[in-house]
Amino acid sequence: MLALQNLTLPNRRFTLGLGIAQAALNYFKYWIIAAVAIAFLGPLSLSQYNEIDLSTWFYTANIAKWFTAFVAGGFLYVLVPNMIATGMTRRELSVAMGVFGLLWSAALGVLVFAGLLIERVYYGAMDWTQGIQADNATTAIGTWGETAAFAAVYPLLYLAYFAAGALIGAAAYRWQSSGWLLLFPVLVVVFSLDNAVYDTEPFGPSWAGVLGRFIDDWGRGLVLTGIAVVAAGLAIASRRILIDIPLHSKKA
Amino acid sequence: MFDDGTPIYRQIADQIKAEIMNGSLEPGGKVMSTNQYAAFYQINPATAQKAFRELVDEGVLYKQRGVGMFVAEDARERLAADFRERFFERVLAPLVQEARQAGITLTDIIDYLEAQEGARK
Amino acid sequence: MSFSATLRDVTLKYRDGDALADVNLDLEAGKIYGLLGRNGAGKTSLLSLLAAFRKPTSGEILVGGEPVWENAGIVSRVALIREGGDFDDSDTVKAAIETGQIRPGFDTAYALKLAERFELPLKKKVRELSRGKRSILAAICGLAARAELTMFDEVHLGMDAPTRDAFYKELLAEYMDRPHTVILSTHLIDEVANYLEEVIIVDKGRILRHEELEVLQDLGATLTGPAAAVDDVAAGLEVLAEQQLGGTKSVTVAAFGPGTRERAAAAGLEIGPVGLQDLFIHLTEPSRNGA
Numbered sequence: 289m290l291a292l293q294n295l296t297l298p299n300r301r302f303t304l305g306l307g308i309a310q311a312a313l314n315y316f317k318y319w320i321i322a323a324v325a326i327a328f329l330g331p332l333s334l335s336q337y338n339e340i341d342l343s344t345w346f347y348t349a350n351i352a353k354w355f356t357a358f359v360a361g362g363f364l365y366v367l368v369p370n371m372i373a374t375g376m377t378r379r380e381l382s383v384a385m386g387v388f389g390l391l392w393s394a395a396l397g398v399l400v401f402a403g404l405l406i407e408r409v410y411y412g413a414m415d416w417t418q419g420i421q422a423d424n425a426t427t428a429i430g431t432w433g434e435t436a437a438f439a440a441v442y443p444l445l446y447l448a449y450f451a452a453g454a455l456i457g458a459a460a461y462r463w464q465s466s467g468w469l470l471l472f473p474v475l476v477v478v479f480s481l482d483n484a485v486y487d488t489e490p491f492g493p494s495w496a497g498v499l500g501r502f503i504d505d506w507g508r509g510l511v512l513t514g515i516a517v518v519a520a521g522l523a524i525a526s527r528r529i530l531i532d533i534p535l536h537s538k539k540a
Numbered sequence: 541m542f543d544d545g546t547p548i549y550r551q552i553a554d555q556i557k558a559e560i561m562n563g564s565l566e567p568g569g570k571v572m573s574t575n576q577y578a579a580f581y582q583i584n585p586a587t588a589q590k591a592f593r594e595l596v597d598e599g600v601l602y603k604q605r606g607v608g609m610f611v612a613e614d615a616r617e618r619l620a621a622d623f624r625e626r627f628f629e630r631v632l633a634p635l636v637q638e639a640r641q642a643g644i645t646l647t648d649i650i651d652y653l654e655a656q657e658g659a660r661k
Numbered sequence: 662m663s664f665s666a667t668l669r670d671v672t673l674k675y676r677d678g679d680a681l682a683d684v685n686l687d688l689e690a691g692k693i694y695g696l697l698g699r700n701g702a703g704k705t706s707l708l709s710l711l712a713a714f715r716k717p718t719s720g721e722i723l724v725g726g727e728p729v730w731e732n733a734g735i736v737s738r739v740a741l742i743r744e745g746g747d748f749d750d751s752d753t754v755k756a757a758i759e760t761g762q763i764r765p766g767f768d769t770a771y772a773l774k775l776a777e778r779f780e781l782p783l784k785k786k787v788r789e790l791s792r793g794k795r796s797i798l799a800a801i802c803g804l805a806a807r808a809e810l811t812m813f814d815e816v817h818l819g820m821d822a823p824t825r826d827a828f829y830k831e832l833l834a835e836y837m838d839r840p841h842t843v844i845l846s847t848h849l850i851d852e853v854a855n856y857l858e859e860v861i862i863v864d865k866g867r868i869l870r871h872e873e874l875e876v877l878q879d880l881g882a883t884l885t886g887p888a889a890a891v892d893d894v895a896a897g898l899e900v901l902a903e904q905q906l907g908g909t910k911s912v913t914v915a916a917f918g919p920g921t922r923e924r925a926a927a928a929g930l931e932i933g934p935v936g937l938q939d940l941f942i943h944l945t946e947p948s949r950n951g952a
Contacts, residue, residue, distance in 0.1 A: 297765055366749050373747035375737040375764045534715035538743050547875045575837045584693055586858045
């Protein structure tokens with residue numbers, strides 16, 4: 289996975305977090321490269337037939353949210369028995385997972401930030417409109433500043449989705465038959481906040497955005513604060529589930 | 541390698557004694573270490589150690605700290621004396637009893653032994 | 662510094678009943694222990710507690726003199742190898758081995774040497790391994806952990822006889838090279854008996870016996886001879902099993918007293934040893950212990 293040879297006991301949770309982030313990015317590197325390629329080449333081929341008025345990076349960035357939740361949950365589900373059986377404590381694992389979440393969200397966030405800004409230049413050169421779907425209408429993102437502000441929200445969103453995925457992964461391991469049901473309440477909260485940031489169309493099942501109706505007049509600052517609070521709350525909840533999680537016995 | 545009845549440490553002790561008696565272990569000679577015994581016979585080192593302890597108690601082996609275990613100078617005499625002491629009780633008595641059950645008389649046995657001895661001369 | 666292990670009034674309850682009930686156990690450091698018990702007797706639960714895989718419902722568990730739960734300094738030097746290992750199945754064999762490096766004491770070179778000796782394909786995925794190879798991978802990771810308390814729970818399952826033999830040999834070599842505490846849980850008792858110093862028998866969530874190997878091996882005996890004489894000698898002893906053929910009777914007794922051997926010999930009875938496996942079967946017979 290990575291150079292663990294020279295690790296020391298007090299630092300190994302950070303080393304592990306860094307290692308998992310490296311391993312995960314390395315594991316999915318071809319997916320990520322493919323997504324970047326499609327984001328830039330997709331509109332080029334579509335432009336043969338259609339007027340381009342939507343940002344492809346907007347879609348890429350949204351798919352990355354689901355992907356982030358999936359990676360967090362899937363990895364944690366596998367890491368719990370694997371790492372505890374390899375002589376780690378649950379506290380160490382939860383710290384490692386936090387480091388992984390921060391690095392992963394930052395990495396994807398930076399990629400999407402750069403993607404959206406480069407896309408702005410690219411669309412400008414091609415004379416296309418970099419727009420998003422919001423409230424049944426296509427809205428252009430706007431100036432450089434507006435594009436940057438729009439793009440800058442993603443690292444925080446990824447963090448929230450990561451924490452949500454981790455919570456569901458931990459719950460699914462702990463309560464094998466029913467833990468995954470946490471998916472529904474968690475999804476509704478995260479998804480509604482997410483859609484409220486830019487009043488965008490729900491990117492996924494529309495029922496999940498149900499709370500968006502009540503918070504669409506909160507204003508961006510408050511919604512972003514809400515996302516940060518929810519991300520922290522989900523992280524604390526995952527840690528709580530993890531902290532005394534028993535390993536399942538093996539059925540012979 | 542070992543039979544099921546007697547504890548392994550006793551079997552090892554007996555084996556070392558037999559090696560001393562038949563001369564493959566010389567008085568004053570060094571005995572293999574517990575770990576060597578353990579590795580050779582695939583047993584727990586503590587078991588080998590138990591055999592050694594018994595032999596030290598009996599004065600057959602002696603320990604030189606940090607060097608190892610050695611065969612006592614008078615080990616062979618000790619063992620021979622010990623064997624003589626228990627020969628009649630351990631070996632001969634059950635043999636005679638078994639012979640009697642089969643209807644072999646003491647005279648038959650003596651005759652047989654004398655004939656063997658005669659043949660050897 | 663090898664680890665001692667202590668359980669104080671430990672109870673572990675599952676939703677469907679008690680796995681361990683009020684267990685007290687003291688294991689000295691640096692010995693090889695055999696853990697015997699029927700399926701569901703509580704062996705795995707006991708080992709899971711010692712490795713902090715789970716938390717007891719009540720009671721205290723000390724390893725190396727310290728509480729083991731969430732204690733990184735201790736659990737990083739405790740290894741419990743369960744049947745088939747706890748791997749990420751999508752890893753390659755090499756990556757699965759290297760995961761062990763999260764333990765500061767892990768010996769990667771030794772692990773790779775063993776992998777070569779046992780012909781493990783390093784580039785294959787763990788999920789593609791046969792049951793036997795998977796067991797070996799788990800066993801190798803256990804040995805290379807160079808832990809101070811190493812526990813193997815039925816890890817031999819799926820290994821063929823020559824491989825089991827080679828594994829026990831390596832375990833003993835590693836133990837002599839670097840004395841530490843080892844617990845072997847197995848059903849193949851006679852196969853491992855010679856490696857053990859002490860034996861713990863678990864039955865119905867309790868510790869039934871904890872003795873030195875020789876004590877257990879000397880514990881039982883089979884007395885065979887004329888029925889009346891056998892009954893006479895066996896009177897007052899704990900009879901584990903008996904069978905009769907015509908006038909000849911054979912009884913297996915536990916806890917052979919000091920004078921009994923002589924009395925049996927005097928009565929002309931044949932005295933046979935009871936193998937550890939047989940003794941274990943008798944001692945844990947479901948009809949015993951008021952079940």
